[in-house]
Amino acid sequence: xxxxxxxxxxxLSAIQLAQAQYARFxxxxxxGYTRMYGDDSSSDVINSLPGFHVGLIGSYExxxxxxLQAELLYEQKGLTYDGYPISTSEALxxxxxxxxxxxxxxxxxxxxxFFVEAGPYVGYLIEETTKVNIIDQASVNDPNPVILxxxxxxxxxxxxxxxxxxxxxxxxxxxxxxMSVHNTGGLRSFSKQLDQKNLGFMLSVGYMLAxxxx
Numbered sequence: 001x002x003x004x005x006x007x008x009x010x011x012l013s014a015i016q017l018a019q020a021q022y023a024r025f026x027x028x029x030x031x032g033y034t035r036m037y038g039d040d041s042s043s044d045v046i047n048s049l050p051g052f053h054v055g056l057i058g059s060y061e062x063x064x065x066x067x068l069q070a071e072l073l074y075e076q077k078g079l080t081y082d083g084y085p086i087s088t089s090e091a092l093x094x095x096x097x098x099x100x101x102x103x104x105x106x107x108x109x110x111x112x113x114f115f116v117e118a119g120p121y122v123g124y125l126i127e128e129t130t131k132v133n134i135i136d137q138a139s140v141n142d143p144n145p146v147i148l149x150x151x152x153x154x155x156x157x158x159x160x161x162x163x164x165x166x167x168x169x170x171x172x173x174x175x176x177x178x179m180s181v182h183n184t185g186g187l188r189s190f191s192k193q194l195d196q197k198n199l200g201f202m203l204s205v206g207y208m209l210a211x212x213x214x
Contacts (some may be wrong), residue, residue: 024210030203032200034071034076037196053075054071076097079096097131098198160191181202184202185200186198
């Protein structure tokens with residue numbers, strides 16, 4: 001009798017767990033700031049660059065508090081040079097903007113309407129739209145620095161693949177709308193010549209469709 005009850009309990013638990021598993025799909029968009037870190041990045045002469053992101057989400061919820069979420073995003077990253085020295089007489093100013101397709105895969109813990117999530121990401125550089133000028137080092141602090149020319153960055157100057165981590169938290173409503181904030185950091189230099197990695201913060205809003213039951 002005890003074995004029969006135990007068997008029934010195991011079967012009911014398995015059925016309940018299977019019913020708790022479902023897929024959800026959605027989309028998100030937002031903005032943020034990125035900069036760089038590494039041995040060849042100085043906080044005194046490099047500032048954050050605003051950018052935006054947009055993409056699709058797929059989430060598989062194992063139980064009410066645990067989910068695995070994958071995202072496919074277009075992201076703008078980069079930095080602003082503010083007198084970055086490249087020689088004793090020359091420095092760089094203006095924006096370096098990089099355009100990525102990224103795929104984060106996040107483990108998501110949720111309680112009520114709140115959630116935290118973390119995991120790795122991999123990104124692929126699809127374009128760079130850099131507009132960086134070379135100025136006279138002596139005029140770095142002038143309101144109108146002396147521009148000597150344009151610094152000619154090319155795609156071949158950058159690593160095409162990027163990978164790193166993403167960690168964040170947010171709130172999701174029963175209607176499916178959500179808002180989240182993330183810290184994201186690269187673990188590989190995006191420059192082929194220097195040690196410069198992506199670092200940023202993202203604020204997103206999005207919507208998840210109703211659960212797709214198996």
